Amino acid sequence: MLWLLLACASRNPETGAPVTPTAAPAARLHALPPALLHRVAQAGDLIGGVPLGGPGLTRDKMDGTTVLAGEWLISHFERSKAAAWRTRLGPNLVPIETTAIDTSALEGGYIFCAASVTPWGSHLGSEEYEPDAAMVGPDGALVKTAERGRGPTEEVPDYGFSTGGFSSPYAVGWIWELSNPTAAASPRRALGRFSHELGVVLADQRTVYLSDDTYPADDKVAPAGGGGLYRFVADRPGDLSAGELFAARIEGAVVSWVSLGHASEAELQGNPRFDELLERVIATPCPAGFDRALTWTGEECLKLRPGQEARASRFEARRYAAMKGASTGFTKTEGLAVGEGVLYLAVSSVLPPMSGLVAGLPDRAGGAILAFPLDADGVARSVRVEVADTIENPDNIAYVPGHGLFIAEDTDVRPEGRSNLWRWDGQRLHLLLESPPEHELAGLNPVTVHGQGYLSLVYQSGKGLSTVNLIGPLEAWNLR
Numbered sequence: 001m002l003w004l005l006l007a008c009a010s011r012n013p014e015t016g017a018p019v020t021p022t023a024a025p026a027a028r029l030h031a032l033p034p035a036l037l038h039r040v041a042q043a044g045d046l047i048g049g050v051p052l053g054g055p056g057l058t059r060d061k062m063d064g065t066t067v068l069a070g071e072w073l074i075s076h077f078e079r080s081k082a083a084a085w086r087t088r089l090g091p092n093l094v095p096i097e098t099t100a101i102d103t104s105a106l107e108g109g110y111i112f113c114a115a116s117v118t119p120w121g122s123h124l125g126s127e128e129y130e131p132d133a134a135m136v137g138p139d140g141a142l143v144k145t146a147e148r149g150r151g152p153t154e155e156v157p158d159y160g161f162s163t164g165g166f167s168s169p170y171a172v173g174w175i176w177e178l179s180n181p182t183a184a185a186s187p188r189r190a191l192g193r194f195s196h197e198l199g200v201v202l203a204d205q206r207t208v209y210l211s212d213d214t215y216p217a218d219d220k221v222a223p224a225g226g227g228g229l230y231r232f233v234a235d236r237p238g239d240l241s242a243g244e245l246f247a248a249r250i251e252g253a254v255v256s257w258v259s260l261g262h263a264s265e266a267e268l269q270g271n272p273r274f275d276e277l278l279e280r281v282i283a284t285p286c287p288a289g290f291d292r293a294l295t296w297t298g299e300e301c302l303k304l305r306p307g308q309e310a311r312a313s314r315f316e317a318r319r320y321a322a323m324k325g326a327s328t329g330f331t332k333t334e335g336l337a338v339g340e341g342v343l344y345l346a347v348s349s350v351l352p353p354m355s356g357l358v359a360g361l362p363d364r365a366g367g368a369i370l371a372f373p374l375d376a377d378g379v380a381r382s383v384r385v386e387v388a389d390t391i392e393n394p395d396n397i398a399y400v401p402g403h404g405l406f407i408a409e410d411t412d413v414r415p416e417g418r419s420n421l422w423r424w425d426g427q428r429l430h431l432l433l434e435s436p437p438e439h440e441l442a443g444l445n446p447v448t449v450h451g452q453g454y455l456s457l458v459y460q461s462g463k464g465l466s467t468v469n470l471i472g473p474l475e476a477w478n479l480r
Contacts, residue, residue, distance in 0.1 A: 027459070028418070028434040036471050037433075038093050040073065043465040047098040053077055053085060054100070062466035064115030064198075065443030065456040066123050072181035074101070074115065074123050075443075075468060078460075080160025082109035084125065086181055091450050093470060102184035103176075109185070110164060110172035113213065114198040114335060114396060116445065119205050120238045123178035125185065126196035128213050130173025131161040132297050133274040133316070142169070168271035170315050175199045175210070177240065188240045189268040191232045192260070192317030200336045200343075205237035207378040209343055211333040212318065214296040225294035226331040226353045228321045229345070231257060231379070241265045245313060247326035248380070252359040255372065255380050258326040260313040267310045277312040278319065279303040293322035294329075329353035332367070335408075335444070339399030343372040343380055346394040348410065360385045366392040369407065369424070390429055391422060396444035398455060400474060406432075406455060408441035421457065435459055443468065 029037065041047065044057040052075070053060055064076035073095075077083040087098040103109040106127070113128040135156045137143045142162055166172055173193040176185045191199065197213035212227030234243040242264035246257040274280070279290075279302070286292050286301035293302050295318050302323055304312055313320045322328040332348035347354070348367045355363045358370065369387040372380035387407070395410035404426060409419035417438035423430040435441050436459055443458030447470070454472030
């Protein structure tokens with residue numbers, strides 16, 4: 001077992017300006033060669049005189065991380081009033097400059113989670129834990145308590161939405177795209193609104209798989225519901241502004257797909273009220289003309305308002321999927337990765353609404369990895385349990401050809417609050433690294449920096465400042 005305290009160079013290689021890094025937290029290394037782990041920056045570091053993430057940071061959470069155009073590090077800050085920053089890296093991985101990304105089209109952004117790079121080189125960001133628009137009062141604010149279809153009146157989850165200054169609950173909960181390193185963020189509403197953990201685009205440049213990071217409805221009140229798994233097919237390669245959205249229906253090992261219809265961004269302008277899209281009542285059984293829907297918001301009876309198919313299918317994608325008969329019992333679905341014709345899905349915690357969906361998937365608070373083989377058209381038709389032991393609360397995953405599947409944990413059950421980074425070779429797990437104490441591992445992605453392959457990895461702190469690292473070059477990693 002090795003201990004490593006990493007530090008980076010003290011001066012910008014192009015300008016000579018000080019970088020002034022803070023002390024990096026200590027990780028424990030196992031099967032990861034020390035020479036391959038590089039500390040890049042910590043939130044708050046002065047880069048060319050500008051503090052990464054903004055001034056005065058004492059506690060922040062960095063999450064989704066990508067690299068665009070071979071040198072621009074894109075970093076998410078996961079908070080209710082979110083932020084995203086771009087940082088240019090020199091050839092020796094030393095940060096040269098940093099600046100905030102314009103997120104005004106997202107009203108500043110909301111709980112930015114994981115990220116990916118599209119085949120055409122853009123950045124896809126995500127907003128998770130969308131507020132329940134059905135629980136908005138006449139004053140436009142979330143009500144504090146309400147009957148939500150799963151038992152007595154209860155507290156309504158807020159996740160900081162009420163203090164974020166957003167114009168509507170429908171202003172948040174979207175996938176967003178950064179077309180190039182210097183562009184502004186643009187929402188991609190045709191992909192639907194729910195608790196987006198991640199979207200990944202297949203090589204066909206049209207198919208996008210999307211995970212829905214939800215906690216279940218109160219499992220003390222039966223029945224309980226959760227979230228969904230989605231597939232979007234764009235009309236044109238490299239253009240996510242219009243297409244058809246599908247939601248998965250899981251029956252044992254068989255996966256089928258329920259169409260939620262076609263929509264374009266032109267049809268999704270502005271933010272409606274919930275009651276303009278759907279009529280909602282709490283009743284057992286549901287009245288005539290209403291569909292039963294069971295999701296993390298509880299058991300409800302819903303009826304589509306006339307002419308609102310396209311808008312309801314996107315602004316209320318999870319509820320609409322439930323109305324159409326898709327599976328909405330997924331719990332804590334997190335990272336996605338594609339490799340060798342298989343879509344992998346990390347499930348941070350397998351809770352009762354989900355264990356009954358997938359054959360052989362046990363109730364397990366420590367979670368699991370699921371594998372969905374893809375057919376020639378990129379469609380998942382079946383599912384199997386890939387890993388369901390040893391790991392604890394898998395979050396981000398990444399597939400690297402020749403190396404296998406990397407699994408980053410977000411857990412508090414291990415000693416000192418450390419989280420592990422694993423490599424799964426298809427047969428067994430290899431422990432690579434333990435995070436610093438009281439840190440989760442986030443921001444895991446295969447990236448290319450100045451022509452060489454790396455894995456990005458964030459030590460995310462819930463109590464202090466987070467650190468971005470790069471693992472590689474991967475070409476120099478001899479796994480034998």
